[in-house]
Amino acid sequence: xxxxxxxTAAGTTTVKVASYNVDSAxxxxxxxxxxxxxxxxxxIKNSINAVKPDVIGIQEAPxxxxxxxxxxxxxDIRKATGYAMYQPANGTAEPxxxxxxxxxxxxxxxxxxxxxxxRYPDFGRAMTWVKLKSRATGHDFFVFNTHFEVGAGAQxxxxxxxxxxxxxxxRVNPGGLPAFVTGDFNDTSSNSAxxxxxxxxxxxxxxxWMTGTRMHxxxxxxxxxxxxxxxxxxxxxxxxxxxxxxxxxYWENWTAFGNxxxxxxxxxxxxxxxxxxxxx
Numbered sequence: 001x002x003x004x005x006x007x008t009a010a011g012t013t014t015v016k017v018a019s020y021n022v023d024s025a026x027x028x029x030x031x032x033x034x035x036x037x038x039x040x041x042x043x044i045k046n047s048i049n050a051v052k053p054d055v056i057g058i059q060e061a062p063x064x065x066x067x068x069x070x071x072x073x074x075x076d077i078r079k080a081t082g083y084a085m086y087q088p089a090n091g092t093a094e095p096x097x098x099x100x101x102x103x104x105x106x107x108x109x110x111x112x113x114x115x116x117x118x119r120y121p122d123f124g125r126a127m128t129w130v131k132l133k134s135r136a137t138g139h140d141f142f143v144f145n146t147h148f149e150v151g152a153g154a155q156x157x158x159x160x161x162x163x164x165x166x167x168x169x170x171r172v173n174p175g176g177l178p179a180f181v182t183g184d185f186n187d188t189s190s191n192s193a194x195x196x197x198x199x200x201x202x203x204x205x206x207x208x209w210m211t212g213t214r215m216h217x218x219x220x221x222x223x224x225x226x227x228x229x230x231x232x233x234x235x236x237x238x239x240x241x242x243x244x245x246x247x248x249x250y251w252e253n254w255t256a257f258g259n260x261x262x263x264x265x266x267x268x269x270x271x272x273x274x275x276x277x278x279x280x
Contacts, residue, residue: 043267057182
């Protein structure tokens with residue numbers, strides 16, 4: 001893991017931004033051999049507390065009723081970790097909250113945009129965003145979070161979602177303030193991937209390629225509740241961009257271990273990924 005608390009020397013803001021698909025509690029219905037949400041929550045909390053991201057884009061953390069129980073996954077993560085959180089009202093958008101360390105950053109704006117609405121568990125696709133201000137430097141920056149359609153036959157949907165995502169980012173951040181885009185894009189990052197092409201076109205790069213200092217780049221970010229698997233298939237990404245310049249100094253594909261494991265499995269079917277970047 002890289003570094004510790006953010007540095008603000010010489011008016012520079014350093015921020016550690018993570019993306020984490022935590023997997024819905026619906027898993028207990030679709031795959032009952034996987035540990036249930038309450039057990040996985042402990043591993044997720046321990047993973048987040050080990051990495052200590054400053055901001056986290058979360059995917060698949062819905063408010064969902066299974067049998068007699070209402071699960072409030074995002075709120076559970078917020079309570080377990082002590083982060084502040086923005087999440088649209090239940091039922092308005094796919095569950096993609098953004099969490100941040102309120103001692104470091106102040107929320108100044110937030111909203112969401114629906115790309116396509118569907119009733120859960122068929123995810124409707126959307127994006128959320130927050131504008132944060134560093135309490136130490138006064139620098140403003142944005143974080144956008146999204147989750148694209150899954151499936152080999154869903155390329156047209158992902159193409160459309162990428163176009164809508166880029167257009168909304170341009171609308172929300174026309175001045176090109178420093179910004180990060182987190183997400184499970186269900187498509188590995190490449191020049192031909194729709195999210196890469198669309199975000200490159202508006203000045204955002206995949207943080208993986210913006211630094212030569214990486215940890216576990218050889219592993220898939222989608223782990224299927226197994227220990228790390230070599231393949232480099234990165235469907236989870238963090239993009240970064242700024243008209244004034246942004247420097248990515250580190251990228252990691254976090255692999256769970258120790259008290260982050262649950263019944264011998266990672267706490268989600270995705271690894272958390274994160275990047276460390278600086279801007280002025």
